[in-house]
Amino acid sequence: MKVDLLKPIGYCLGVVEAINTSLKVKEKYKDCNIYILGHLVHNENVIDELRKRNIITLEFEKDQIFEILDSFNKNDIVIFTAHGHDEKYDKFLMKKGIKFFDTTCERVKRNMALIKENLSRGVIYIGKKNHPETVAALSISKEIIFYNIEENMDFSKIKYHSPLIVNQTTLSFLEIYQIHQDIKKHIPNSVILDEICSSTRIRQENIKNLKGDFDLILIIGSKESSNTDKLYQIARETHSNIACYKINSKLDLIDLDLKKYHHVVITSGTSTPYQVIEEVKKYLESN
Ligand code: SF4
Known part of the structure; x- marks a missing residue:
């Protein structure tokens, strides 16, 4: 079987930074207990590798x-995940004198800063309910209006004249376009920023624009990973006549009739280790 890797593939910079930090x-504080509050990034292989260390x-x-x-x-050290977190946690740990490190991706931090700067004009945040990045963004202020991508928005409650519109960084660029149209229709003076990060967007555009004689698309990533999920969604929407599967590792291929x-x-997805991708590639090439 011919196997092509659509690049970029594997970790994005934010994930590399979070893992390296x-x-x-751990290297610097060898004798301390190191705890991550939630999944550093959304991939079980990464979590397992960290556990081994x-x-x-x-x-x-x-x-x-x-x-x-x-x-x-005092012998514990806390690491916050790449998705961002409620700043109240920092204050709590500082008061207790517990050392902590923040691996929030720079791209997510920029988004958070924009929200803080624009609270007075009103902010609408578009995201997936309960995703840690959404939870972190909404923790900035109770005044932020949440646009849940899985529900219809009730615009009648929005009183802001020209709110800032921002979004979770790993949504689908096709989906966000439709949502922006919806918001523009109801709040014509809203200031719309497209905050999908470039690592997410490039992969989505690449899959959408894919041309050739391929007859199978595989998206490798965790079921928890928002950007993996969106890649899969876009692949299915834009190549509806081609077989497409979302898998976590080569183990998910065993029951597939690859012949x-x-x-x-x-x-x-952006948190999938390259080693997992290589294993899938080798498995496919041997079939
Ligand atoms: S997917 Fe984007 S926002 Fe998320 S960690 Fe990677 S670069 Fe940062």
Whole structure:
């Protein structure tokens, strides 16, 4: 089978930075317990690799967070994830004298800064409900209006004349275009910023513009990963006559009848390790 990798593929810069920071913290504070509050990035392989290096991911419900923060002691070090977090957690840890490190992607930080600067004019944030980046953005102020991508917006409650419109960085560029049209129709003076990050956008454009004699598309990434999910959504929307699967690793290929296909194109979410992509590629080439 012919196998093409659609580049860029594998980690984006934000994910590389988050992983490197975590490894450096462990290296510097060898004798401390290192805890990540939630998934550093949305990929189980990354979480497992960190665990092997004694960097422990803590899983919890949102309402348990302060109980967890309160349980840390002086020999513990906390790492915040790449998706951003509520700044109240920083203040809480500072008061307790617990050391912490923030791996929030620069692109997400920029988005957060824009929200803070524009609160007085009104801000509408477009995102996926309960995604950590959305949760972090909405924690900035109760005044932010949330546009949930999975529901219709009730515009009758919005009183702002020219609010700033920002969004989660890993949404689909096709989906956000439609949402922007919807907002413009209801709030013509709104100031619309497209905050999809370039790592996400380039992969989405590449999959949309894909041409050739391929008969299979594989998107590799975790089911938790928003940008993987959006790549899959765009691939299905724009190549509806081609078989397309979202997989986490080569194990997900075992039940597929690969003999039917002669040319596969592979892309990945931004938190998928290159090693996983290579394993899938080798497996396909041997079939
Ligand atoms: S996908 Fe974009 S926003 Fe998310 S970590 Fe990567 S570069 Fe940052």
